[in-house]
Amino acid sequence: MxxxxxxxxxxxxxxxxxxxxxxxxxxxxxxxxxxxxxxxxxxxxxxxDVTLAGLSAGAASAHLLTLSPAAAGLFNRAFLMSGVAVQSFxxxxxxxxxxxxxxxxxxxxxxxxxxxxxxxxxxxxxxxxxxxxxxxxxxxxxxxxxxxxxxxxxxxxxxxxxxxxxxxxxxxxxKHIPLVIGFTSNECKTVRPRLVQVDTVAAIQENPLFVLSPELVYSFPSNVTAEMANKVLARYFRATPTMDEYIKLCTETLFQYPAIKLAQARAASGGAPAFLYKYAYEAEYSVIKESLNLTFSGSGHYEDFFRIFKVNSWPVPASNADEAMTGWMTDIMETFIKNNSPSRDGCWGAASCALEYNYIDGPATDFGAMSCYDQEMVHFFESLTDV
Structure with missing residues (x-):
């Protein structure tokens, strides 16, 4: 529904x-x-036996409902794609x-x-x-x-x-609600036109706090957030900020890090399992790239969603590889709905306090330790508050 x-x-x-x-x-x-x-x-x-699922703001909303006493007992599990309710956008x-x-x-x-x-x-x-x-x-x-x-x-x-x-x-x-938590490899590449439209680079130059997640800006005093912003500027920007540099930061600070931290928090809580994935499949035909006239490697915001929910508003040519990926992602959601786990064979494990995920760049399970870069990224954001 x-x-x-x-x-x-x-x-x-x-x-x-x-x-x-x-x-x-x-x-x-x-x-x-x-x-x-x-x-x-x-x-x-x-x-x-009710499942919530959402993308982006819809995913954050679904996660909020798992936390709200007002929604207690009204559903059984949630599938969160590129959006969570904490440490987010x-x-x-x-x-x-x-x-x-x-x-x-x-x-x-x-x-x-x-x-x-x-x-x-x-x-x-x-x-x-x-x-x-x-x-x-x-x-x-x-x-x-x-x-x-x-x-x-x-x-x-x-x-x-x-x-x-x-x-x-x-x-x-x-914490009793099973979760699937997903993010894509290049989330903010999709929203580049909007970032250009609002002149994000100029906004950063005018107010360096723009590089922080909104939660941090409104959770700490100004002297602390100023030091946090300096740390972020030093990590992500060379001299004068560029759009490519901000898009990388946007992807990591607003989508990837919050998803990973939610999975870790769930594991630490001893609650129901949470299954984490990073979606990196590069479609032979990407509706997002074609409709927005974008060119980039990897997978942007929406792209895992479009493998499960069919796009009717844009002509999509046939592709055996893309159709196989659609079948794979659809099976993940269907299996989760039926079994509270997205894995038929158990090869995709629930998140633990260790840094691991299912890396999805094709129709196969690749569950294991996160890339060294992603682990280092998480440690960086964890250290931001050590000021």
Whole structure:
């Protein structure tokens, strides 16, 4: 079942008030999961055997639901592709949510400080005006704008996130949920056009904190984050920053490292197994590369997803190698749904506290120690807070 929920400002604008608390998109997901529990049997489904799956922000949302008490008991496992809820590409800080809300209201020329009045003005505005304001906001913030946020509980809303995702995870929330956690070899190559559009290189030159993950920026004092940024600049950039250098950092800090750390955290928790993979298959025909006119080696954001979910909006020529890869990835998801493990033969082991993953560059299992480079990358980001 493919689900729909409110997104962007409709789903995640937060004024931290009873009328606009934030996280409405996640609240929609919980509502739907409750509907599935009540109605799946009428459609031949089993409400006691529900799998969540998502890509990118969808994967982070699915991971958030594994952590949220509001979704407890509503599903059984989760398949996370290129996105997790912790140490990731967004910040759940109410300070960040307030900043974004300010950008949005300014773009709409709403100046009232009475948030009930603000709510009443927002609901009267045409949708095209709201969409135009949202575009202004995301051009200001870059890759993410309206995102999940730690909420103040209100009586008329189901609270989704009463604490930071990192805190919920550390408390053991959702550790009984089996996970598959995946990332690709060249995640941010796919979003290069967007990074160019918002002039990421200039943003780094203007504010070096741009090289840090949003979570770090909103979790530490400014003197500490400044030192962290200097460490990152020294590792990833030679002199004047370039787009290629930032894309490498973007891939590692926003996607690869968070996925690896989630797998390690799950192993350390003693909870249900988590199975980690790195997807590096280079398709003979890549919808992403063709549609965006991109050329790069390896696999970018979306590419493992498109091996499982068919692209109907773009003509895809036949390829025996690509079809074999599609069959392999589809079998991984199907096997996980049926058995709580993606491996039919047991050759793909659950993540342990050691640094290991299933390296997928073709239709075969290659489970073992991570590359030396990936291990060193993880150690670097782990050391960032040692300032």
């Amino acid at each position: 493919v689900t729909f929920c409110r997104l962007d400002f409709l789903g995640f604008l937060s004024l931290n008030t009873p009328k606009i608390p934030g996280n409405n998109g996640l609240r929609d997901m919980v509502t739907l999961l409750r509907w599935v529990q009540a109605n799946a049997a009428y459609f031949g489904g089993n409400p006691a 967004y910040s759940a800080s109410p300070v960040y949510a307030q900043l974004v809300a300010g950008f949005c209201l300014s773009a709409l020329n709403i100046t009232s400080t009475d948030y009930d009045e603000v709510h009443d003005q927002l609901v009267e505005l045409p949708i095209d005006v709201l969409i135009a304001a949202s575009r202004v906001v995301i051009d200001t913030t870059g890759l993410t704008s309206f995102v999940p946020v730690v909420e103040t509980p209100y009586a008329n809303f189901t609270t989704i996130l009463s604490e930071y995702p990192e805190t919920l995870q550390a408390n053991g929330n959702g």
